[in-house]
Amino acid sequence: xxxxNTPTALIAExxxxxxxxxxxxxxxxxxxxxxxxxxxDGASAVTQALNLQPDVLFFDIRMPxxxxxxxxxxxxxxxxxxxxxxxxxxxxVFVTAYDQYAVAAFEAQAIDYLLKPVQxxxxxxxxxxxxxxxxxxxxxxxxFEATLGQLRALLGGTPTPAAAPLKVIQASSSSAxxxxxxxxxxxxxxxxxxxxxxxxxxxAAREYLIRTPLxxxxxxxxxxxxxxxxxxxxVRAQAIASVTRDEAGKTSLNLRGIPDRLxxxxxxxxxxxAM
Amino acid sequence: MNAATIDAARHKLLVRIQxxxxxxxxxxxxxxxxxxxxxxxxxDQQMVxxxxxxxxxWLAIQLASSWWIKxxxxxxxxxxxxxxxxxxxxYATGITIGSWLLNHPTAGVAAxxxxxxxxxxxxxxxxxxxxxxxxxxxxxREQLARAREEMAVSAAQTEAAQRHATExxxxxxxxxxxxxxxxxxxxxxxxxxxxxxxxxxDMLDRLVAYxxxxxxxxxxxxxxxGAEFERLNDYLELMRVRMGARLQFALDLPPELAGQQIPxxxxxxxxxxxxxHGLEPSVQGGRINIRAARAGSQLVLQVQDSGVGLHAGDxxxxxxxxxxxxxxxxxxxxxxxxxxxxxxxxxxxxGGTIVTITLPINP
Numbered sequence: 053x054x055x056x057n058t059p060t061a062l063i064a065e066x067x068x069x070x071x072x073x074x075x076x077x078x079x080x081x082x083x084x085x086x087x088x089x090x091x092x093d094g095a096s097a098v099t100q101a102l103n104l105q106p107d108v109l110f111f112d113i114r115m116p117x118x119x120x121x122x123x124x125x126x127x128x129x130x131x132x133x134x135x136x137x138x139x140x141x142x143x144x145v146f147v148t149a150y151d152q153y154a155v156a157a158f159e160a161q162a163i164d165y166l167l168k169p170v171q172x173x174x175x176x177x178x179x180x181x182x183x184x185x186x187x188x189x190x191x192x193x194x195x196f197e198a199t200l201g202q203l204r205a206l207l208g209g210t211p212t213p214a215a216a217p218l219k220v221i222q223a224s225s226s227s228a229x230x231x232x233x234x235x236x237x238x239x240x241x242x243x244x245x246x247x248x249x250x251x252x253x254x255x256a257a258r259e260y261l262i263r264t265p266l267x268x269x270x271x272x273x274x275x276x277x278x279x280x281x282x283x284x285x286x287v288r289a290q291a292i293a294s295v296t297r298d299e300a301g302k303t304s305l306n307l308r309g310i311p312d313r314l315x316x317x318x319x320x321x322x323x324x325x326a327m
Numbered sequence: 328m329n330a331a332t333i334d335a336a337r338h339k340l341l342v343r344i345q346x347x348x349x350x351x352x353x354x355x356x357x358x359x360x361x362x363x364x365x366x367x368x369x370x371d372q373q374m375v376x377x378x379x380x381x382x383x384x385w386l387a388i389q390l391a392s393s394w395w396i397k398x399x400x401x402x403x404x405x406x407x408x409x410x411x412x413x414x415x416x417x418y419a420t421g422i423t424i425g426s427w428l429l430n431h432p433t434a435g436v437a438a439x440x441x442x443x444x445x446x447x448x449x450x451x452x453x454x455x456x457x458x459x460x461x462x463x464x465x466x467x468r469e470q471l472a473r474a475r476e477e478m479a480v481s482a483a484q485t486e487a488a489q490r491h492a493t494e495x496x497x498x499x500x501x502x503x504x505x506x507x508x509x510x511x512x513x514x515x516x517x518x519x520x521x522x523x524x525x526x527x528x529d530m531l532d533r534l535v536a537y538x539x540x541x542x543x544x545x546x547x548x549x550x551x552x553g554a555e556f557e558r559l560n561d562y563l564e565l566m567r568v569r570m571g572a573r574l575q576f577a578l579d580l581p582p583e584l585a586g587q588q589i590p591x592x593x594x595x596x597x598x599x600x601x602x603x604h605g606l607e608p609s610v611q612g613g614r615i616n617i618r619a620a621r622a623g624s625q626l627v628l629q630v631q632d633s634g635v636g637l638h639a640g641d642x643x644x645x646x647x648x649x650x651x652x653x654x655x656x657x658x659x660x661x662x663x664x665x666x667x668x669x670x671x672x673x674x675x676x677x678g679g680t681i682v683t684i685t686l687p688i689n690p
Binding site: 114116150170 | 506507509510511513514515516517518519521522568569570571573607608609610
């Protein structure tokens with residue numbers, strides 16, 4: 053186990069030269085920081101971060117398996133914030149070659165970012181900021197909320213402006229008799245759920261499968277009517293009967309009309325507050 | 328005729344009235360002055376007749392030509408019928424209007440002709456020459472305006488085509504100098520300088536060669552296959568520094584094919600696709616094989632990767648090849664070789680993607 057005052061960090065970067073260089077620079081600028089692990093893809097970043105519970109995360113944005121942003125979102129969702137042994141969510145630093153997400157442009161700058169090639173002076177600033185943040189963790193909940201907000205914005209990316217809101221879902225199904233296109237009015241849809249290569253479309257009566265990715269679908273849905281509650285789930289707000297939060301801090305939904313229970317990602321649980 | 332065409336015709340007539348009013352009034356007044364001076368009579372009466380006849384002739388010619396001449400450049404000869412006819416009809420109408428205005432006995436054209444044959448024929452002849460001259464003047468002015476308009480349109484088209492070509496060239500250059508590739512390479516270079524100066528130098532040399540070739544190729548219209556393979560080698564070596572063991576590659580170019588000409592950066596786009604959509608999303612990475620071969624009179628170029636394949640991920644190219652990189656390659660093949668060139672995309676056996684281009688071979 054770490055000595056209580058030794059800060060730890062996790063580096064996720066798929067180019068090993070860059071991971072080594074960052075580690076070497078950090079060793080000079082912040083000798084007290086211990087690199088708990090250095091991983092090369094987004095999925096390992098999530099598992100290792102959950103295992104090692106570091107104080108700081110350096111995530112490359114473009115990585116195989118999961119992007120740095122997706123990995124951070126998955127980690128935020130799985131992070132234990134309550135109960136014994138709960139640690140504050142790590143401070144996040146994104147490292148990217150090209151700032152297509154305009155990370156710096158966000159109002160709530162909960163997440164720092166570094167542009168590659170990382171310059172020593174710039175890294176020094178980040179280190180100073182991180183040291184101050186670790187020394188002064190008075191309101192971990194507030195800073196976690198700010199991080200969630202920024203991740204949400206990053207994941208939303210640039211929503212493709214909907215040409216026209218979708219009115220009908222066209223779902224095909226095939227059987228021995230041939231294939232059929234079902235015309236499902238959008239008003240009948242209770243929720244959409246991403247499943248492997250398909251998106252499941254649920255109505256009170258039955259389930260359909262479509263191939264349009266959820267991300268693309270989102271752009272064509274009215275955000276007032278359909279709410280994203282999870283990376284892979286978009287639900288009709290009026291179909292939600294109740295929202296429950298268990299002792300572990302997990303939020304889930306009960307729907308009207310069908311017995312399905314949907315779990316709400318922590319990233320989107322801000323949607324549900326009592327009036 | 329529906330309401331819209333009537334509206335359009337009315338608008339056209341109004342425009343012409345506006346345009347022709349002054350010359351018509353001037354000519355009518357000149358004729359009235361001339362007649363007063365040489366044929367005698369009261370000037371005010373000559374003015375009334377001259378203007379009624381002139382206006383009637385103008386209107387007759389305008390109406391007839393707008394109905395009967397749709398395409399001026401091909402049907403302008405019809406004016407030889409319209410003008411004399413319009414003058415005669417306009418003259419008769421003008422006489423009638425004039426006599427009505429002056430409260431003269433409206434004897435009708437036939438009676439006037441019988442009473443004063445010489446004067447009437449003279450007046451008709453005078454009107455005919457005035458009408459003809461004015462019509463010629465109006466028509467040539469209109470044609471000049473039309474020619475100017477056509478010139479402006481064709482200039483705009485040329486400009487648009489030029490802009491399109493420049494944009495395509497810029498886009499190509501932009502995909503070659505993709506910021507992620509460039510800055511990641513520079514970041515690796517920066518890292519190497521500290522730990523392995525010799526390798527850093529090597530990497531910098533390759534980057535310089537790659538950039539120089541990219542800039543040159545984006546301006547050239549054709550490029551030798553040998554040069555393209557050299558550039559691919561530079562690019563893949565750069566990528567290997569970055570990806571390490573996650574990237575393996577092999578280039579196979581028979582020496583006798585090195586002189587074959589292809590559109591520049593053609594294979595480059597395919598190899599970048601393989602890296603971006605095939606190998607980079609895979610944690611283990613993979614292998615890229617690039618081959619050129621001769622099959623009869625065809626040059627066959629193949630880029631095969633062992634990456635995640637066609638159906639994984641949202642951004643992977645579709646099997647019809649509608650992904651950005653592929654559609655660009657298709658377009659450029661189409662532009663250089665038309666239907667003689669083909670591009671196919673297939674799932675490679677054992678996973679990954681295989682893209683094949685066939686071109687006619689140069690002798």
